[in-house]
Amino acid sequence: MSLNVAQRRLLQEYRALTNNPPEGITAGPISEDDLLHWECLIQGPEGTPFEGGVFPAELKFPNDYPHMPPTMKFLGDIFHPNVYPSGLVCISILHPPGDDPNHYETASERWSPIQSVEKILLSVMSMLAEPNDESPANVEAAKMWREKRSEYEARVKASVRASLGL
Amino acid sequence: MAEEEINIPSLVIVLLVTGLAVRYFFFSGNASSANRQPGGTGGATPEELQRRREREREAAVETIQQMFPQVDRRTILWDLQRHGGNLQATTERILAGRTETPPITFQPPPPPSSPETTAAAQQSAAAAAASKYAEKKVHPDLITRYNLRDKLASAPSEDTGAAAGAPKTGGWSSNREERQSLLRKRRDQMIIEARRKMEAKIAAEKAAAAAASGSAGGGDN
């Protein structure tokens, strides 16, 4: 039984994340039979309306990971300028090298094989704290965030509570 | 001969009757199905046409959104409208990245998931909306999602004990099943902890609010 490069590396990352879990992050493959499909939990960063929340997301890795980035999708409702209503996360670290559809990202922000699941999740955490409204994925959220911040925060807080069954 | 004479008209009559019957059934079936679909208003009223159009447009938008979840609804609608609702043409344009950003003046019709806004909330529309609603609400809260009710109900002291033990037992296990269950445990732990904290926070807020209102009441008196 042999593992290919992507699987081996993912297993390695899984091990590292298990041995030394970063604060506020739990991640691992849904089943070890498919190492290319992960589920993770991210804690809402403190000092933001997402504080106290826990957000499940799935990561899907391509076969040529780590040369190509995975995609990340939140599995619950999350109202955020950089998250599509479908849950898909739009963040520069997840954009493959080379193509820049929006022509605003510097290359250094994009995916590189040295990135890792941990770094992705940490970036997403910081994205939750500081949305980037240059390329909104959720226009409604971006607009509300820009113009009616308090309303936005109230909405996020409500959804965080709802997601915890409260 | 006479029998034949009798036979031919009767045959004609029988044929006619069957023809009529078939037609009747055919038509009534058609009509009823047509009625049932838009919700029983009967006949092709402008209202019904409008609804049907809406529904089909929604179907097209959904089809495209299924393929390109990153393209937002408004852009799709705009593109569809500008190019005669041609699904393939729109798809090709999205693929080629040639979609235009809709002008601000473009008001996309509301998605059918908010049928309350459209006064004529017909049965079918409501059903569609319900299913869409179900789609949207496919994410239950985390407690339900991960089946944590029992754990939540169990004594909190037990849980905190487990929490204290977890970091110690945490780490790579040699056993695949063990790894899997450890991961699950950590996940559940995280959710339960968050929920507990949130509960405490809400309780504190409530208490504060009560105190504030109490003191406010006291001040009034």
Place this chain on the structure above:
Amino acid sequence: MDVFGDEAFNVPDSTDWLGTPLACLMPVEQAFRCHVCKDFYDSPMLTSCNHTFCSLCIRRCLSVDSKCPLCRATDQESKLRGNWALREAVEAFKNSRKVLLEFARAPPTTQAAPTGQAGPSSPSKRKATELEGPKEEDPETKRPRRSTRSTRARVAELTAAILQEEEETTFAADPDYVDQPPDDGLVACPICLTRMKEQQVDRHLDTSCPGSPQAASKRRPIPAQTSQPSTFPSFNTRLTSQVTTANQNQKPPERLPALAYSMLRDTALRKKLSELGLSTHGSRQLLEKRHKEWITLWNANCDSSRPKKRTELLRDLDEWERTVGHPSTAAGGGGGGQQGLGLMARAQATGAQIKDKEFDGKAWATRYGGSFGDLIKQARKGIKRQTLDGNGEKADTKGGGGGEDGKEDITPAELPTLQAREGESSAAPTPMDIVPPSSPPRPGQVDDADTEHDGQAPGKDAIAEDTAMREQVIPGTPDKERQWETSQQQQPPIPGDAQLSGMKKPNPETC
């Protein structure tokens, strides 16, 4: 280390040091690991920007992006230089890691015991025992043998090591001595370096030793790093072949030059591939990718201290072709096809696994017996449903048999199906109002099903159902196009049936 259920899943990591008294070794180990594959450096190469990666990793990176993954400075494959010192360091660390970790994990109170067992406690001595290559040896079984061993043999070995090191300075470093497969149980003659059983060394020295170092069969000097890889290959060949006069099993491999694919016609490319003994099957794009991958594999192999055989490389290429080299993955850039292709890749990986020599059929059968049962049940159910398309069946054979010819399995017609499934699970709501009564699982459920059954069954099922659903959706489209667009001039609507099946693969990455 621990006894692992399946060796393949045992990937040592630098975090293993955490929780032991030697936690400070974590950064040390991290420094020995490649940033790309997170594994120990394998034939480390230096870039022009002074970063180091595994040969294969950096070559792949450069072929994707031609930039250093760390600092994003532009670089070229031909400018890579070997980092031999690091290679030796990594090998040495790798060899000592196991013992160190055992030592670190032993409870502090019993520390004396393992020290006694493993022999002298000083680190240098420990390393010396490692030098003999007892990678897999149990210290307990080894101990008595070591004590009875002639000190002369040990001295001989150390001398040999030094000699070898000196020799290495003349050409490329070769840590083969350290790497020597431990299972051969042989030692090298201190003078001629011929390997033999240690009991024989003494007699050999007295009688048959030729008196001068002979290049051992296992020692394959590496061609010096060529600065002009394509210009002087013959020179290198000559140079190195002189060194390996004594025993020349294998010619030192020559690096392959990169091709400018845009300058090559199809036929020329096919010819090149067939010259290399590679398959000439597939689209132009696939041919290019295959050739590129072969060059990457080949050249990385040239950097290795123990180059693999050609057949092994061919197997690697095959493996690559089954997973990464899939044409539609290439087109999607990894974003779009993940769900469906991931599924397939899994099936294909499983296929490879089954073909493995050491495959344990019985254990497999017991482990997946339930899934097989499920699969059969679902397939029976599916046959009734699947009158419309053969796709489901194709997926079926793929799931069961495992990808001998996985790369050709996806036909363009199949793509929308995969895509549909992927679309469904990745976000978009399905038009539920037109769904037949046997509605497919909702996104959440699809995922759950995936989690529970590890077979391909749920996925396949979903695909089939999804296709069925699509068939239902389509008839409505032309009608709608005519009706809901009144304000705009009509473009003649295209019959709906063609619309979805003609669709190309989307790339949801471009958000």
